[in-house]
Amino acid sequence: MVGARNRLLLRRHSRNIVTTCIVIIFLVVAYTYFSNDLRPDNAFLQITDYEIEARVVNEEILKIKPLETKNPKVAFLFLTPDPLPFEKLWDTFFEGHEGKFSVYVHMPNEKPVHKSRYFVSREIRSKPVRWGSISTVEAERRLLANALLDPDNQHFVLLSDSCIPVRNFEFVYNYLLLANVSFIECYVDPGIHGNGRYIENMLPEVEQKDFRKGSQWFSMKRKHAIMVMADSLYFTKFKLHCRPKKKGQNCFASEHYLPTFFNMFDPSGIAKWSVTFVDWSEGKWHPRFFKVHDVTSKLLNTISSIDESVHYTSDSKRSVLVTPCIWNGSKRPCFLFARIFYPRTLDRLMHLFSNFTT
Ligand SMILES: *[C@@H]1O[C@H](CO)[C@@H](O)[C@H](O)[C@H]1NC(C)=O
Ligand SMILES: *[C@@H]1O[C@H](CO)[C@@H](O)[C@H](O)[C@H]1NC(C)=O
DSSP, X not given: OHHHHXXXXXXXXXXXXXXXXXXXXXXXXXXXXXXXXXXXXXXXXXXXXXXXXXXXXXXXXXXXXXOOOSSOEEXXXXXXXXXXXXXXXXXXXXXXXXXXXXXXXXXXXXXXXXSOGGGTTOBOOOOOOOTTSHHHHHHHHHHHHHHHTSTTEEEEEEEETTOEESSOHHHHHHHHHSOSSEEOOOBOOOSTTTGGGOOGGGTTTSOGGGOOBOOSOOEEEHHHHHHHHHOOHHHHHHHHXXXXXXXTOOOOHHHHHXXXXXXXXXXXXXXXXOSEEOOOTTOSSSOOOBOGGGOOHXXXXXXXXXXXXXXXXXXXXXXXXXXXXXXXXXXXXXXXXXXXXXXXXXXXXXXXXXTOOO
16 A cells, blocks of 8 residues: 555656756746847847837938939039139039039138029028038038938039039039949047047947048038938037037037948948048148149159058058958949148149040
8 A cells, every 4th residue: 555655656747847947948948038039139129219210210211212213313512611712623513514513512601793694593591510510510501401301412512612623514424323332431440549539438339340431522422411411429529529629529510420421320331531632642631732834744644543542540550451442243444623722822723624635
């Protein structure tokens, strides 16, 4: 009798052990399954509501097929404090191409006496601009917004008062409109004038790994201009935290906002160089200024035949990054415009420009 009772107890015991094991296995599996969703590296838990919204808006804009208009135009956006010294040169550049371009001028100071009919009444409502600060970016956005009102404007070029064309209109028009990318300089500078300007207050939206540098002189497709209009999240981050001369931080929104923004949202949709040439090779605090005696046909030929873009970094190695300019899959000259030219070079430039064939 006792033996039978013990066997019965033992059987019950082992049944309990098996049940307990099954329950434990079930719990472990369930925990692993559900906790996968709760792990901190889950993408949706890591990013903020605003970031998800920005991602959705940008991805949708990128999917939109560009609207084909009968008269596609290039919008020339001039950002200048004072009257443009090279209006006469631009007049020669534009002449005979009416209907294929539009001009917008952001000029907060005095009202000019125009030298060219193409600039008459083309000023937009402007506000003062402090070099390198977010007010520069605000002026760029103002120019883009005004130019976007015209649906024929398909490509938007930002130019300064010291910029000149180094190609003729036909070449510029085809180069920009037929390109499948925007031209926004964008590179990593590990040094003090690059990543050294990054500030952690830009987190969580802007991480150091996404931070980029580039010239402010962009040219962009309409869809990219719309993305800039739609953005307030990243713009606000730069407005609050990327400020010239700010203590412990000397950040220039005009050199970081757009390169960082497009690096995050459409890195393959931008060529990583600017179509506006500038010469940093002297290694000074500012790029080279071209004076009257520098301006020769040789100089202009040299600039217009460059087919590799060069970026200088500010790290201790002072590396020079050289990349070929790839336009729609093949290597082509990089530059359509150039700066910085002194106003007094105008007469020589006018003379040389009349011989431009391309
Ligand atoms: C770009 O390149 C592709 C492939 O070579 C070609 O089919 C297309 O026509 C080119 N686009 C332009 C605008 O030249
Ligand atoms: C632009 O065109 C080239 C050549 O057809 C192609 O390799 C490249 O992926 C295109 N880029 C974009 C952003 O469409």
